[in-house]
Amino acid sequence: MTSRRSNANPSSHRPISRMLGLLMVYAPRQSILYLVFSIFRGILPLIQLVLFKWIVDSIVLAVEMPDPTVGLPAVMGYVIAAGVTYWLLVSSTTVDNWLRQLLVQRFTDHLQDKIHRKSITVGLAYYENSEFRDSLHRAQREALTRPARLIQEAGSLFQNTISLIGVAGLLINVHWLLGPALVLASLPDVFLRLHFSRRWYKWERSRTQEERRARYSSWVLTSTYYAKELLLYGLGDLFSERFREQRQKLREEKLDLVSRQSKFELVAKLFSASVILGLYAFVSWHAVVGSITLGALVLVIHGLARGGSMLQRVLAGIAAMYQNNLFLSNLFEFIDRESSLSTPAKPAPIPYRITKGLTVENVSFRYPNRSDWALRDVSFELKPSEVLAVIGTNGSGKTTLVKLLTRLYDPTEGRITLDGRDLRDYDPDELRRLYSVIFQD
Structure with missing residues (x-):
């Protein structure tokens, strides 16, 4: 950022x-x-x-x-x-x-x-x-x-x-x-x-x-x-x-x-x-x-x-x-501060009936003002009706991944798509209405 x-x-x-x-x-x-x-x-x-x-x-x-x-x-x-x-x-x-x-x-x-x-x-x-x-x-x-x-x-x-x-x-x-x-x-x-x-x-x-x-x-x-x-x-x-x-x-x-x-x-x-x-x-x-x-x-x-x-x-x-x-x-x-996330001038319509699912393509992420990577070169697909468990030790990036999927952050490298479109093409507020998240804290 x-x-x-x-x-x-x-x-x-x-x-x-x-x-x-x-x-x-x-x-x-x-x-x-x-x-x-x-x-x-x-x-x-x-x-x-x-x-x-x-x-x-x-x-x-x-x-x-x-x-x-x-x-x-x-x-x-x-x-x-x-x-x-x-x-x-x-x-x-x-x-x-x-x-x-x-x-x-x-x-x-x-x-x-x-x-x-x-x-x-x-x-x-x-x-x-x-x-x-x-x-x-x-x-x-x-x-x-x-x-x-x-x-x-x-x-x-x-x-x-x-x-x-x-x-x-x-x-x-x-x-x-x-x-x-x-x-x-x-x-x-x-x-x-x-x-x-x-x-x-x-x-x-x-x-x-x-x-x-x-x-x-x-x-x-x-x-x-x-x-x-x-x-x-x-x-x-x-x-x-x-x-x-x-x-x-x-x-x-x-x-x-x-x-x-x-x-x-x-x-x-x-x-x-x-x-x-x-x-x-x-x-x-x-x-x-x-x-x-x-x-x-x-x-x-x-x-x-x-x-x-x-x-x-x-x-x-x-x-x-x-x-x-x-x-x-x-x-x-x-x-006067500007948002750390850009909102497209003409957002793509949200696909409330998802057909292709979520795709994470070679995603790497680094928190602002940090030199170490929280996630490095992560890729996977999540199709409609599939259930995925993300398991890892403390600090392995599980919460960070959820933040990226809900577009609380944008990837430093790579991209995440929903039904074939980059999450950055959607309005962030409309996109988050698709999710239900309870964070650990």
Whole structure:
């Protein structure tokens, strides 16, 4: 078998673009509804900031009037509008979660179905390949969690980007320096996130086998399937110690990477906080000398706080999407695998009334990634109504022969025919309906 592996380079597949495209195909109404609502949520913080500015400016204006109560209706109007905006902002979180769950549950089930379908069509040869089992493990892991994280982070990134653009416009309108300084404050953090996203991806991919071994040890210890043997032969301590050693190695490596990331992030956050404090001092000085109004000062203070938080979330979202792009490549690497068995474009009709029988002609077979022959130059005929007993020692190829007759594998050399036609001319699924097989395991 020639194993065709998908290119693991995420950029070649653009997994996120592909995933978002699948969302629009399999959950179009939910996707559009979530997109529209995300735009609405992104606009609300901007409205709130502008209303805060108007409230302060209208209060200052009212205080300067001979009769301050004249300005009270305008102040209260802005306060009520700000209250309604705040109510919408708070309640929208619940609605956002509901819409996201509608999308996540539908799409996660679809991805699981794609994995299941691929699992039953790739061919038995893949299951006897450790690299394929690693790929399957990674795909199963990502399908359970990654779509939910992608949808949540994509929605959050979209909302925060809309809000950030609006906040940046408001800040730059007060002073041109505020926008660039806000971006500068967050750059170190995003570079670190991108760097460590790649490192985490490489680490998790390189430790797939260790994770599978640890999971297997845990399964043996907790499964009823092996309970009798564990008790009878006293193997519990052996597997328990093996699990502890495997988990300890993984834990130490993971904590070391977490420690490195935390040290760099601490420095980046201190830098960001210093820049923001400098901007507070800058706008406070402008307010004292009268170059901006008190309302503008309130807008800038709230805008810097929210804008800094939004920018952090946007940059973190970009880093998260980059990480999702890396890990989704695991999922699509599995889904894109081609079957180890070819299916003819126009399969021959299955002879449900067999007239000539089965013929094995000079068949030799070697398992993938093995140099020794499981079968070598085997030939025989099995006519209709004949009964054949295949007898041999362990490892002589009896089960392998059955796998070839049922086309779970194709011969490495030679051919097998049914009523004079090569088994490869038939549809594998239709062909297997002719057989009844109970394997020894």
